Amino acid sequence: MKERVRDDVIPDIDFRMFFESVPDPCLILDPDFNILWANPSFFEVTMMTPAESLKRNLFEVFPDNPYDPNAAGVRKFKASLARVLQERRADSVGMVRYDLPITPEKNMFETRFWTPVNVPVFGPDNEITHIILFTKDVTQTIRQKTDAQADLRRILDGIPDIAWMKDGEEKFIWVNKPFAEACGRDVEDLIGKTDMDAWPPELAARYMADDEEVIRSRKRKTVEEPLVSANGEETWIETIKTPAYNDKGEVIGTIGIARDITQRKRAEAALQELNEDFTILLNNTTDFIYLKDQNSRFRFCSQSLAELTGHKDWRDMIGKHDRDVFPAELAKIYMEEETVIFGQGQAVLDKTAPYLDLDGNVRWVNTNKWPIFNSDRSRVIGVFGISRDVTQRKMTEQANQELEAFNYSVAHDLRKPLAVISGYAQIMKQACGDRLQEKCSTYLQSIYDSTLNMNRIIDALLNFANATRFQIHRRTTDLSALAKEVAAELAFAEPDRRVSITIQPGMKAEIDPDLMRVVLGNIIGNAWKFTGKEAEAVIEVGTSDMDGTTAYFVRDNGVGFDQSEAERLFDPFYRLEGGVGGLGIGLATVERIISRHGGRIWAEGEPGKGATFYFTIGK
CATH class of the missing domain: 3.30.450.20 (PAS domain)
Incomplete structure (x- = not known):
């Protein structure tokens, strides 16, 4: 802070005389912004008396113009005065519009522009005791800047929004170029016309009703509404309409600006639909x-x-x-x-x-x-x-586990009595075969064959149970090599068959190789069996992309099947009508192994046109 000048070096001068001589308004406020004193210029400019202003709060005496939705005088003045108190130094607001009431009731205002400066006054204890408000009325200067209005017109013509001004009879006194283009008219043709001359009747009536409301209420109105342009395109606009005032605060018309919000409305509708679906x-x-x-x-x-x-x-x-x-x-x-x-x-x-x-x-x-x-x-x-x-699934899994354990136990327990029956049947045939009647010998052979068939069923049940009991040990495995091994075994068993087997090279996956060999043995084995009547049998093993997931397939040109049976193919003991041998356990076992690998298996086929079995492998 500057050093205070000593009183003994200051002549005995009446400083009031200087303030009163200043040609621009000058006020002295207390720290609560109450008016303590004002010079004659203040009363002359504001046309107020001391009784109307002194000892009253500045913003009570000079409120914002309630008819101007953009009024900011009070806010800017308060911010400046607050900075003076906080920063303890003078503060300039710059040029600010601050309309003055011209009636005692403060229901009419005059547009005024000012350049105020607020200066703190310090007391003996270095505390701010007063604030001196100097301000200059620059309204006349602003009004003389007619070029600014021309610039504004050019700006409004250049924006994409449509803008206009109407008189009290709702006739256009000015429109910008985007407005004229929207209704397919020249700017000059619209002056003096109404909405009825520019828009479809139902929309025009709506727009004019809004104007009447704005004039009657003296309040700004914002509304979202449709607009049909000259080319017949219907869009949505957000319209802001504001009452226009003369210098006496009288409403003389409306000012409007509208922005295309079609994309936003479409997005909102889509979002609403999404919210409803959600x-x-x-x-x-x-x-x-x-x-x-x-x-x-x-x-x-x-x-x-x-x-x-x-x-x-x-x-x-x-x-x-x-x-x-x-x-x-x-x-x-x-x-x-x-x-x-x-x-x-x-x-x-x-x-x-x-x-x-x-x-x-x-x-x-x-x-x-x-x-x-x-x-x-x-x-x-x-x-x-x-x-x-997943309560039902858990209960089913538990029941299946118990059933599998039961099957495994029963199958194991049946082996011994079957071995005894089979053994005695062989002994009887060897020891007494030449003395038995032919009919009894046939019965004995039937008993022996049945024990062998039962043994195969027990093996199938054990393999089926083990498909879910064995621990999976994954490692990178060459599926192409596994498929070739299976194909070679099938060809060795039936060397007279003419079968063309194509295996895609380089198929590798993280799998349990032993279990996956069971999978390929069953699927390729089925393809081999069901192409048995084909003169030129064809089997293809490869991969296909299914929505970004690798699906492995085995395709043949055999007897095929009806697609309605596709899901039942993987049920235990299910066999296709007219099927070729088997117990109906193989594909059920395959489905369980694939499931244990986190994948799924499905089949596609058509009678007489072959079948394709697909499976995926989870990570």
């Missing part, structure tokens, strides 16, 4: 779908999850935490899962865990949870999850 999904899916924020609180969830937790509507779940809706022990498990997701950004996939329904029954759910990242993927800001009730 709501339908949430209300009707039986899966438990949910999205949580960075604090693990629900942002949305499916209705099924809401009902599981005792809520009538899924919206009632918004903002709640797992500990608010689940038993403590379950909430703890879910929170631990999400701690990993938020901390490491890793998904929780294919996790099966128990939960309790409303009746307290233990059920099972399979859950996948994925992290939601911010835009630059630097931070996890939420979790998206889908959980599916």
Whole structure:
């Protein structure tokens, strides 16, 4: 701060005389912005009396023009005065529009422009005791800048928005070029015309009704409405209409500007449709779908999850935490899962865990949870999850496991008595065969053949059970080489068959080679069997791209099958009508091995035109 000039070197001068002589308005305010004193120029410019202004707050005396939606005088003055108090130095607002009321009721205002400067006055304790407000009225200077209006017209003609001004009778007194182009007229042709001359009648009536409302209410109106251009194209516009005032504050017409929002409206309609579809999904899916924020609180969830937790509507779940809706022990498990997701950004996939329904029954759910990242993927800001009730599947799996264990046990236990029956049948045939009647000898041979057939069934059952019991040991394996081994064995067993086998080279995958050999042995073996009646049998082994996933296939030109039977082909003991040998266990075993590899298998065929078996391998 500058050093204060000593009083003993200042002549005894009446400083009031200087302030009163200043030709521009000058005010002295206290720190609360109350007017303590004003010079004569102030009263002359504002046409106010001391009784109307002194000892009153500056902004009470001079409020913003309520009829000007863009009025900012109060805001700018307050900001400047606040800076004076905070920074303890003079502050200039620059040029600012601050309309003055011209009636005691302050219902009419005159447009005025000012260049104010606010200066702090310090007391003996170095505290601000007063603020001197100097301001110059530059309204006349602004009004003389007619070139600015011409520039404004050029600007408005250059913008893509349509703009116009109407008089009190709703006739155009000015329009910009985009407006004229939209209605297919020249600018000059529209002056003095109304909306009825420019637009279709139903739209014109709507526009004119809006004008009447703006004039009557003296308030700005924003509306989204349709517009039909001269070429018949219907678009959507956002229109802002404002009352136009004369110097006396009287409404003399309207000013309007409209922007094309067709793309936004289309996007909003698409978003609305998406929201409706999304709501339908949430209300009707039986899966438990949910999205949580960075604090693990629900942002949305499916209705099924809401009902599981005792809520009538899924919206009632918004903002709640797992500990608010689940038993403590379950909430703890879910929170631990999400701690990993938020901390490491890793998904929780294919996790099966128990939960309790409303009746307290233990059920099972399979859950996948994925992290939601911010835009630059630097931070996890939420979790998206889908959980599916798999109780029935768990029960089925458990029943199947028990059945498989039973089958395995029974099959094992049957081997010994079958071996005894088979052995005694052979002994009897060797010891007594020449003394038995032919009929009895036939019966004995039938017993022996039946034990062999039963033994094959037991082997098939054991192989079928082992398909899910064996541990999978994956390693990079040459599938092409495995297929060639199978083909070579088939050709060696039937050297007289004429079969063209094509095997795509270089097929490799991460698989259990022993189990996959069973797969190829069954599928290629079936192709070999079912092409037995073909003079020129053809078998092809290769790969095909299925939506970005590699599918392996075995194709033949054999007897084929009806596509309606495709799904039943993989049922245990199912055999096609007119099938060639077999017990109906092979493809069921294949389906289980492929499933253990995380893949799937399916078949396509047509009677008399061959069949194709496809399978994929999971990672």
